[in-house]
Amino acid sequence: MNDTPAFVSRRILAMTAARPPAAARALTVAAGATLIASGVVHAQLYLDGYRYLHAVGMLFLLQAAASFGFGPLLAGALLRPPALIQLAAAGTALGALAGFAASRTTGVFGFIEHGLQPAPQALISIVTECATVLALLAAGYLTVRHGKLPASLPPAAS
Template identity: 45%
Template sequence: MTFTATKTPVKIALRSGMSASLALSGVLHAYLYIDSYHAIPTIGPAFLLQASLSCAVATLTLLGGPWWMAAAAAALSAGSLCAFALSRTIGLFGFTEIGWEPTPYAALTVITETLTIALCVAMLVGARRRTTHPSMI
Protein backbone atom coordinates (compact mmCIF):
# COMPACT_ATOMS: atom_id res chain seq x y z
CA MET A 1 0.00 0.00 0.00
CA THR A 2 1.35 3.39 -0.95
CA PHE A 3 0.25 6.98 -1.24
CA THR A 4 0.13 9.03 -4.41
CA ALA A 5 2.13 12.22 -4.70
CA THR A 6 -1.01 14.25 -5.48
CA LYS A 7 -1.86 16.46 -2.54
CA THR A 8 -5.62 16.96 -2.47
CA PRO A 9 -7.26 19.17 0.16
CA VAL A 10 -8.68 16.07 1.84
CA LYS A 11 -5.25 14.41 2.08
CA ILE A 12 -3.71 17.59 3.41
CA ALA A 13 -6.49 17.99 5.99
CA LEU A 14 -6.21 14.36 7.14
CA ARG A 15 -2.42 14.51 7.38
CA SER A 16 -2.51 17.87 9.19
CA GLY A 17 -5.22 16.76 11.63
CA MET A 18 -3.49 13.49 12.40
CA SER A 19 -0.17 15.24 12.92
CA ALA A 20 -1.76 17.84 15.19
CA SER A 21 -3.60 15.29 17.34
CA LEU A 22 -0.49 13.10 17.66
CA ALA A 23 1.68 16.10 18.53
CA LEU A 24 -0.85 17.23 21.15
CA SER A 25 -0.76 13.77 22.71
CA GLY A 26 3.03 14.03 22.81
CA VAL A 27 2.93 17.48 24.40
CA LEU A 28 0.43 16.30 27.02
CA HIS A 29 2.66 13.35 27.90
CA ALA A 30 5.71 15.64 28.10
CA TYR A 31 3.83 17.97 30.45
CA LEU A 32 2.73 15.04 32.64
CA TYR A 33 6.29 13.70 32.70
CA ILE A 34 7.65 17.07 33.87
CA ASP A 35 4.77 17.73 36.28
CA SER A 36 4.75 14.45 38.20
CA TYR A 37 5.42 11.22 36.32
CA HIS A 38 9.21 11.69 36.07
CA ALA A 39 9.56 10.24 39.57
CA ILE A 40 7.75 6.98 38.79
CA PRO A 41 10.12 4.15 37.79
CA THR A 42 9.53 2.76 34.27
CA ILE A 43 6.33 4.82 33.82
CA GLY A 44 8.13 8.16 33.87
CA PRO A 45 10.65 7.22 31.16
CA ALA A 46 7.81 5.64 29.15
CA PHE A 47 5.95 8.98 29.23
CA LEU A 48 9.07 10.76 28.01
CA LEU A 49 9.58 8.19 25.25
CA GLN A 50 5.94 8.43 24.17
CA ALA A 51 6.17 12.23 24.08
CA SER A 52 9.36 12.17 22.01
CA LEU A 53 8.13 9.56 19.53
CA SER A 54 4.73 11.22 19.12
CA CYS A 55 6.23 14.61 18.34
CA ALA A 56 8.82 13.12 15.96
CA VAL A 57 6.31 11.00 14.03
CA ALA A 58 3.85 13.91 13.90
CA THR A 59 6.52 16.18 12.42
CA LEU A 60 7.72 13.61 9.89
CA THR A 61 4.16 12.84 8.80
CA LEU A 62 3.31 16.51 8.42
CA LEU A 63 6.39 17.00 6.27
CA GLY A 64 5.25 14.24 3.90
CA GLY A 65 6.73 11.06 5.29
CA PRO A 66 6.09 7.66 3.69
CA TRP A 67 2.77 5.85 4.13
CA TRP A 68 4.04 3.74 7.00
CA MET A 69 4.40 6.86 9.17
CA ALA A 70 0.60 6.95 9.43
CA ALA A 71 0.66 3.29 10.46
CA ALA A 72 3.37 4.09 13.03
CA ALA A 73 1.25 6.96 14.38
CA ALA A 74 -1.76 4.68 14.74
CA ALA A 75 0.34 2.01 16.47
CA LEU A 76 1.86 4.56 18.83
CA SER A 77 -1.56 5.93 19.78
CA ALA A 78 -3.04 2.45 20.16
CA GLY A 79 -0.15 1.47 22.42
CA SER A 80 -0.73 4.55 24.55
CA LEU A 81 -4.43 3.74 24.86
CA CYS A 82 -3.63 0.16 25.87
CA ALA A 83 -1.14 1.39 28.48
CA PHE A 84 -3.78 3.81 29.79
CA ALA A 85 -6.33 0.98 30.07
CA LEU A 86 -3.85 -1.30 31.80
CA SER A 87 -2.85 1.40 34.28
CA ARG A 88 -6.50 1.73 35.29
CA THR A 89 -7.29 -1.98 35.52
CA ILE A 90 -4.61 -4.56 36.33
CA GLY A 91 -1.76 -2.08 36.58
CA LEU A 92 1.30 -1.50 34.44
CA PHE A 93 4.80 -2.18 35.80
CA GLY A 94 3.38 -2.00 39.32
CA PHE A 95 1.67 1.35 38.66
CA THR A 96 -2.11 1.77 38.98
CA GLU A 97 -4.32 4.83 38.79
CA ILE A 98 -8.04 5.18 39.40
CA GLY A 99 -10.54 6.91 37.14
CA TRP A 100 -9.70 9.88 34.97
CA GLU A 101 -6.92 11.35 37.09
CA PRO A 102 -5.00 13.50 36.44
CA THR A 103 -7.86 15.70 35.35
CA PRO A 104 -8.22 16.91 32.56
CA TYR A 105 -5.08 15.38 31.06
CA ALA A 106 -6.22 11.76 31.12
CA ALA A 107 -9.37 12.54 29.13
CA LEU A 108 -7.50 14.83 26.74
CA THR A 109 -4.89 12.19 25.92
CA VAL A 110 -7.56 9.54 25.34
CA ILE A 111 -9.41 11.91 23.00
CA THR A 112 -6.28 12.90 21.06
CA GLU A 113 -5.07 9.32 20.72
CA THR A 114 -8.49 8.10 19.56
CA LEU A 115 -8.66 10.94 17.06
CA THR A 116 -5.16 10.11 15.81
CA ILE A 117 -6.15 6.50 15.20
CA ALA A 118 -9.35 7.50 13.40
CA LEU A 119 -7.52 9.93 11.12
CA CYS A 120 -4.73 7.43 10.42
CA VAL A 121 -7.26 4.79 9.45
CA ALA A 122 -9.01 7.28 7.16
CA MET A 123 -5.66 8.14 5.54
CA LEU A 124 -4.61 4.54 5.07
CA VAL A 125 -7.99 3.29 3.83
CA GLY A 126 -8.36 6.21 1.42
CA ALA A 127 -4.83 5.72 0.12
CA ARG A 128 -5.32 2.00 -0.37
CA ARG A 129 -8.41 2.63 -2.51
CA ARG A 130 -6.69 5.18 -4.77
CA THR A 131 -3.10 4.12 -5.22
CA THR A 132 -0.97 1.86 -7.28
CA HIS A 133 2.39 3.71 -7.21
CA PRO A 134 4.80 4.14 -4.31
CA SER A 135 5.07 7.66 -3.01
CA MET A 136 4.70 9.85 0.05
CA ILE A 137 1.65 10.68 2.18
Protein backbone atom coordinates in the same frame (compact mmCIF):
# COMPACT_ATOMS: atom_id res chain seq x y z
CA MET B 1 3.50 3.89 -28.19
CA ASN B 2 -0.18 3.12 -27.81
CA ASP B 3 -2.30 6.32 -27.72
CA THR B 4 -5.72 4.71 -27.32
CA PRO B 5 -8.09 6.49 -24.95
CA ALA B 6 -7.90 3.65 -22.42
CA PHE B 7 -4.10 3.83 -22.36
CA VAL B 8 -4.15 7.61 -21.92
CA SER B 9 -6.76 7.31 -19.15
CA ARG B 10 -4.61 4.74 -17.35
CA ARG B 11 -1.55 7.00 -17.60
CA ILE B 12 -3.47 9.95 -16.14
CA LEU B 13 -4.87 7.79 -13.33
CA ALA B 14 -1.42 6.41 -12.55
CA MET B 15 0.05 9.92 -12.32
CA THR B 16 -2.71 11.25 -10.06
CA ALA B 17 -2.70 8.13 -7.86
CA ALA B 18 0.78 9.05 -6.61
CA ARG B 19 -0.66 12.12 -4.87
CA PRO B 20 -3.39 11.28 -2.36
CA PRO B 21 -6.64 13.23 -2.43
CA ALA B 22 -6.80 16.53 -0.55
CA ALA B 23 -9.02 15.00 2.15
CA ALA B 24 -6.42 12.30 2.85
CA ARG B 25 -3.66 14.91 3.11
CA ALA B 26 -5.80 17.01 5.46
CA LEU B 27 -6.51 13.97 7.64
CA THR B 28 -2.80 13.14 7.75
CA VAL B 29 -1.96 16.68 8.84
CA ALA B 30 -4.72 16.49 11.48
CA ALA B 31 -3.30 13.17 12.72
CA GLY B 32 0.08 14.85 13.10
CA ALA B 33 -1.43 17.70 15.08
CA THR B 34 -3.34 15.39 17.41
CA LEU B 35 -0.25 13.22 17.92
CA ILE B 36 1.74 16.32 18.88
CA ALA B 37 -1.02 17.28 21.34
CA SER B 38 -0.78 13.82 22.90
CA GLY B 39 2.97 14.29 23.19
CA VAL B 40 2.47 17.62 24.96
CA VAL B 41 0.17 15.97 27.51
CA HIS B 42 2.66 13.17 28.19
CA ALA B 43 5.60 15.59 28.42
CA GLN B 44 3.68 17.79 30.86
CA LEU B 45 2.77 14.80 33.04
CA TYR B 46 6.37 13.61 32.92
CA LEU B 47 7.61 16.99 34.14
CA ASP B 48 4.82 17.27 36.73
CA GLY B 49 5.97 14.17 38.58
CA TYR B 50 5.61 11.03 36.50
CA ARG B 51 9.38 11.11 35.94
CA TYR B 52 9.80 9.86 39.48
CA LEU B 53 7.74 6.71 38.84
CA HIS B 54 9.89 3.64 38.21
CA ALA B 55 9.68 2.63 34.50
CA VAL B 56 6.39 4.50 33.99
CA GLY B 57 8.20 7.83 33.84
CA MET B 58 10.44 6.61 31.04
CA LEU B 59 7.40 5.33 29.13
CA PHE B 60 5.83 8.80 29.35
CA LEU B 61 9.05 10.35 28.10
CA LEU B 62 9.30 7.80 25.28
CA GLN B 63 5.70 8.45 24.22
CA ALA B 64 6.30 12.22 24.19
CA ALA B 65 9.52 11.82 22.18
CA ALA B 66 7.86 9.54 19.63
CA SER B 67 4.91 11.94 19.32
CA PHE B 68 7.24 14.90 18.82
CA GLY B 69 9.18 12.89 16.24
CA PHE B 70 6.35 11.44 14.16
CA GLY B 71 3.79 14.22 14.64
CA PRO B 72 5.64 16.89 12.64
CA LEU B 73 6.42 14.37 9.89
CA LEU B 74 2.68 13.84 9.48
CA ALA B 75 1.63 17.45 10.10
CA GLY B 76 4.06 18.76 7.50
CA ALA B 77 3.02 16.25 4.85
CA LEU B 78 2.34 17.89 1.50
CA LEU B 79 2.41 14.51 -0.15
CA ARG B 80 1.80 11.16 1.51
CA PRO B 81 4.41 10.33 4.15
CA PRO B 82 5.89 6.85 3.91
CA ALA B 83 3.62 4.11 5.19
CA LEU B 84 6.19 3.20 7.83
CA ILE B 85 5.91 6.69 9.34
CA GLN B 86 2.12 6.44 9.38
CA LEU B 87 2.30 2.99 10.94
CA ALA B 88 4.76 4.16 13.60
CA ALA B 89 2.56 7.16 14.39
CA ALA B 90 -0.51 4.94 14.73
CA GLY B 91 1.52 2.56 16.90
CA THR B 92 2.55 5.43 19.13
CA ALA B 93 -1.06 6.46 19.67
CA LEU B 94 -2.26 2.88 20.11
CA GLY B 95 0.55 2.18 22.57
CA ALA B 96 -0.46 5.17 24.66
CA LEU B 97 -4.08 4.01 24.64
CA ALA B 98 -3.02 0.51 25.66
CA GLY B 99 -0.90 1.95 28.47
CA PHE B 100 -3.85 4.04 29.61
CA ALA B 101 -6.12 0.99 29.67
CA ALA B 102 -3.50 -1.13 31.45
CA SER B 103 -2.88 1.55 34.07
CA ARG B 104 -6.56 1.45 34.99
CA THR B 105 -6.94 -2.32 35.05
CA THR B 106 -3.94 -4.55 35.73
CA GLY B 107 -1.47 -1.75 36.34
CA VAL B 108 1.81 -0.87 34.64
CA PHE B 109 4.90 -1.90 36.63
CA GLY B 110 2.79 -1.73 39.78
CA PHE B 111 1.39 1.72 38.97
CA ILE B 112 -2.42 1.96 38.93
CA GLU B 113 -4.60 4.98 38.24
CA HIS B 114 -8.36 5.35 38.52
CA GLY B 115 -10.94 6.90 36.20
CA LEU B 116 -10.07 9.97 34.20
CA GLN B 117 -7.36 11.15 36.58
CA PRO B 118 -5.30 13.23 36.27
CA ALA B 119 -7.88 15.64 34.92
CA PRO B 120 -8.04 17.03 32.27
CA GLN B 121 -4.93 15.35 30.84
CA ALA B 122 -6.40 11.84 30.87
CA LEU B 123 -9.40 12.84 28.76
CA ILE B 124 -7.28 14.97 26.42
CA SER B 125 -4.93 12.03 25.96
CA ILE B 126 -7.75 9.62 25.09
CA VAL B 127 -9.36 12.05 22.64
CA THR B 128 -6.13 12.99 20.85
CA GLU B 129 -4.89 9.40 20.54
CA CYS B 130 -8.24 8.11 19.26
CA ALA B 131 -8.38 11.03 16.81
CA THR B 132 -4.86 10.22 15.60
CA VAL B 133 -5.70 6.59 14.89
CA LEU B 134 -9.06 7.38 13.26
CA ALA B 135 -7.57 10.12 11.08
CA LEU B 136 -4.76 7.83 9.90
CA LEU B 137 -7.22 5.03 9.15
CA ALA B 138 -9.48 7.37 7.19
CA ALA B 139 -6.52 8.89 5.30
CA GLY B 140 -5.27 5.42 4.42
CA TYR B 141 -8.70 4.35 3.23
CA LEU B 142 -9.09 7.45 1.04
CA THR B 143 -5.61 7.02 -0.39
CA VAL B 144 -6.15 3.36 -1.26
CA ARG B 145 -9.60 4.06 -2.67
CA HIS B 146 -8.22 6.94 -4.74
CA GLY B 147 -5.43 4.80 -6.18
CA LYS B 148 -7.67 2.04 -7.53
CA LEU B 149 -8.34 1.93 -11.25
CA PRO B 150 -12.00 1.96 -12.28
CA ALA B 151 -13.32 -1.43 -13.34
CA SER B 152 -14.72 0.03 -16.58
CA LEU B 153 -11.31 0.48 -18.21
CA PRO B 154 -10.04 -2.39 -20.34
CA PRO B 155 -6.73 -3.96 -19.31
CA ALA B 156 -3.61 -2.23 -20.62
CA ALA B 157 -1.91 -3.81 -23.61
CA SER B 158 1.61 -5.04 -22.90
